[in-house]
Amino acid sequence: MLTCKEFLNELNGYLDQTVDKELRENLERHVTECPNCFVIVDTTKKTLQVYKGLEPQVIPPEVHNRLMVALHKKMAAEAARKRSG
Amino acid sequence: MPPPSQTEVFDEADLVERAKNGETEAFTELVNRYERKIYRLAKHITQNDEDAEDVLQEAFLKAYSHLADFQGQSKFYTWIVRIAVNESLMKLRKRKSDRTVSMDENIDTGEETVVREIAVWEENPEHQYSQEELRRILEHAVDSLKPAFRTVFLLRDVEELSTEETAEAMNISVPAVKSxxxxxRLQLREKLTRQFRRKGDDVFAYL
Structure with missing residues (x-):
């Protein structure tokens, strides 16, 4: 049986399902037999879930406006440069 | 082929192509599409509103100036993220000349993946808080990670870039991204456990 340390080192592969079949079976066996690692897997999964659901906040309107002003200035400058070049 | 209708959502490659051909509206559409994500990313990395705004502007202006160099082998989004990450890290280094900002590989040596808190969580802890409270808890937890760790987490698990794209954006190796x-993830799990653990449960010691 895998040790908890070995299990933890493969945790990402286990969660992201990027490990091969044999290792996956070993990891699964460890989780069913080790209550601590079971809790770690469960709470790490939930950690990822809550972050995935986190939508970016609306950008402050003045930040958006200043970006647009800077962008239009840049566009005008590039256009002028192309015309003269 | 019929011309695309007005309501059609243009895909990214199409917008990039049109922007390259001088259609400024196409580039503006790309900005509108990604500005929130880029601003969030910059804010989390720099942890400073002013720096985040600078990064936001510099990233899109640089992308606009260098659009001709963009080859289209990677996605535009990955490219703009890479520029924003670079700019953010530069800001961070300027502000704190402290070693925790180091993005080099040395940060990975000699540190164990320690797990201290093992406790079952409340059922659906996210429902126990208001949206704002939950956001505060989650953002605070991310912001308390070291820059090298929080940047990897944000790119992989929040922005959902691949391991390879994250490595490219941060200019570090794939194994470094993985470790x-x-x-x-383990540090965040630990921080959130302190917040979300089921009340009344004792922490049982880890081995």
Missing amino acids: RLLRA
Whole structure:
């Protein structure tokens, strides 16, 4: 049986399902037999879930406006440069 | 082929192509599409509103100036993220000349993946808080990670870039991304456990 340390080192592969079949079976066996690692897997999964659901906040309107002003200035400058070049 | 209708959502490659051909509206559409994500990313990395705004502007202006160099082998989004990450890290280094800002590989040596808190969580802890409270808890937890860890976590698990894209954006190796992501995830799990653990449960010691 895998040790908890070995299990933890493969945790990402286990969660992201990027490990091969044999290792996956070993990891699964460890989780069913080790209550601590079971809790770690469960709470790490939930950690990822809550972050995935986190939508970016609306950008402050003045930040958006200043970006647009800077962008239009840049566009005008590039256009002028192309015309003269 | 019929011309695309007005309501059609243009895909990214199409917008990039049109922007390259001088259609400024197409580039503006790309900005509108990604500005929120880029601003969030910059804010989390720099942890400073003013720096985040600078990064936001510099990233899109640089992308606009260098659009001709963009080859289209990677996605535009990955490219703009890479520029924003670079700019953010530069800001961070300027502000704190402290070693925790180091993005080099040395940060990975000699540190164990320690797990201290093992406790079952409340059922659906996210429903126990208001949206704002939950956001505060989650953002605070990410912001308390070291920059090298929080940047990897944000790119992989929040922005959902691949391991390879994250490595490229941060200019670090794929194994470094993997080991930092593991630490970041475990550290966040630990921080959130303190917040979300089921009330009345004792922490049972880890081995």
